[in-house]
Amino acid sequence: MTATLTDRYFSDENWVYERKLDGVRALVVRSEKGVELFSRNEKPMTTTYPELTRALRGQSRPGLVADGEIVAFDGSQTSFATLQARLGISDPVRAEAVGVPVFLYLFDVLVLDGQDVTRLPLRDRKVLLRDAVDFTDPLRYSAHRNTDGEKYLRDACEAGWEGLIAKRADAPYRAGRRSDTWLKFKCVHEQELVIAGYTDPTGTRSGFGALLVGYYESDSLRYAGKVGTGFDDRTLIALRRRFDELGTQHSPFADPVRERGAHWLRPELVAQVGFTEWTRDHRLRHPRYLGLREDKAPTEVVREQVGR
DNA sequence: TTCCGACAGTGGGGTCGCAAT
DNA sequence: ATTGCGACCCCACTATCGGAA
Numbered sequence: 001m002t003a004t005l006t007d008r009y010f011s012d013e014n015w016v017y018e019r020k021l022d023g024v025r026a027l028v029v030r031s032e033k034g035v036e037l038f039s040r041n042e043k044p045m046t047t048t049y050p051e052l053t054r055a056l057r058g059q060s061r062p063g064l065v066a067d068g069e070i071v072a073f074d075g076s077q078t079s080f081a082t083l084q085a086r087l088g089i090s091d092p093v094r095a096e097a098v099g100v101p102v103f104l105y106l107f108d109v110l111v112l113d114g115q116d117v118t119r120l121p122l123r124d125r126k127v128l129l130r131d132a133v134d135f136t137d138p139l140r141y142s143a144h145r146n147t148d149g150e151k152y153l154r155d156a157c158e159a160g161w162e163g164l165i166a167k168r169a170d171a172p173y174r175a176g177r178r179s180d181t182w183l184k185f186k187c188v189h190e191q192e193l194v195i196a197g198y199t200d201p202t203g204t205r206s207g208f209g210a211l212l213v214g215y216y217e218s219d220s221l222r223y224a225g226k227v228g229t230g231f232d233d234r235t236l237i238a239l240r241r242r243f244d245e246l247g248t249q250h251s252p253f254a255d256p257v258r259e260r261g262a263h264w265l266r267p268e269l270v271a272q273v274g275f276t277e278w279t280r281d282h283r284l285r286h287p288r289y290l291g292l293r294e295d296k297a298p299t300e301v302v303r304e305q306v307g308r
Numbered sequence: 309t310t311c312c313g314a315c316a317g318t319g320g321g322g323t324c325g326c327a328a329t
Numbered sequence: 330a331t332t333g334c335g336a337c338c339c340c341a342c343t344a345t346c347g348g349a350a
């Protein structure tokens with residue numbers, strides 16, 4: 001089951017609200033033989049997180065299938081960037097030697113004591129889950145609220161969380177399906193960025209591949225990464241036409257920008273861009289194009305501070 | 309008939325591992 | 330030693346199509 005992004009937030013007593021965790025999705029299978037962990041794409045992760053496998057073996061009964069998220073922390077925030085140090089490592093000894101502690105937050109149960117419970121309402125499954133596992137670290141029960149979704153979201157964003165997941169309280173678990181019974185309420189960040197280049201399109205793509213965007217720091221145009229989604233075909237072609245009058249030989253960026261198929265533009269256009277956060281390398285994470293800001297002077301575009 | 313969910317295809321940042329340079 | 334590439338994680342979004350409503 002995966003959640004659908006929405007910006008129409010609501011409070012409804014028939015829904016529950018959980019913290020949106022920034023880690024990797026994990027399906028737990030605890031049988032008589034032992035414990036297995038699988039990724040969202042059904043890739044085995046059992047040996048990548050040996051401490052979680054051990055904990056599940058000791059703190060749960062056989063005949064369990066549960067759903068959750070593996071996370072690492074940076075301070076009080078769940079941090080995908082921190083977790084990334086562990087992602088590709090399948091040797092259990094090396095994995096633990098990395099020294100990044102991980103936790104498994106469980107939020108749903110599909111099979112309990114060998115019995116399929118997916119058809120029970122979500123609230124009932126959560127009650128069963130809470131009693132099915134001994135929740136001491138590194139295993140944690142993903143808490144939820146039963147009301148006040150909108151207020152909870154405001155508090156969540158204030159606290160620097162990624163957002164919330166809203167789930168219909170009476171809905172069954174539908175394996176592998178995208179569903180409007182699970183909704184993502186994300187804390188949104190957006191700001192203006194200067195368009196100072198673009199990359200070539202590939203395949204069937206029209207116009208261009210991605211925008212190369214930046215912001216001013218003093219008089220330097222700092223590179224903030226690429227924006228390659230959010231355009232329809234008409235916009236791709238219309239923007240490309242405007243680029244043709246703005247072409248220039250040299251990169252306007254103060255930072256070295258090594259992107260394949262890059263073309264430079266005089267920094268005269270300003271785009272509104274949505275994104276989730278700034279990465280450690282000062283790039284946009286999950287960027288998408290929202291529109292042109294004809295009203296904004298490029299020289300006024302600076303990096304706006306977002307939470308944390 | 310219209311609408312929705314699933315899929316394919318484009319694009320992003322970052323990490324790891326491996327092959328080519 | 331460095332570079333480039335694909336395969337993974339995390340994703341956003343558009344276009345298309347077939348079946349559900």
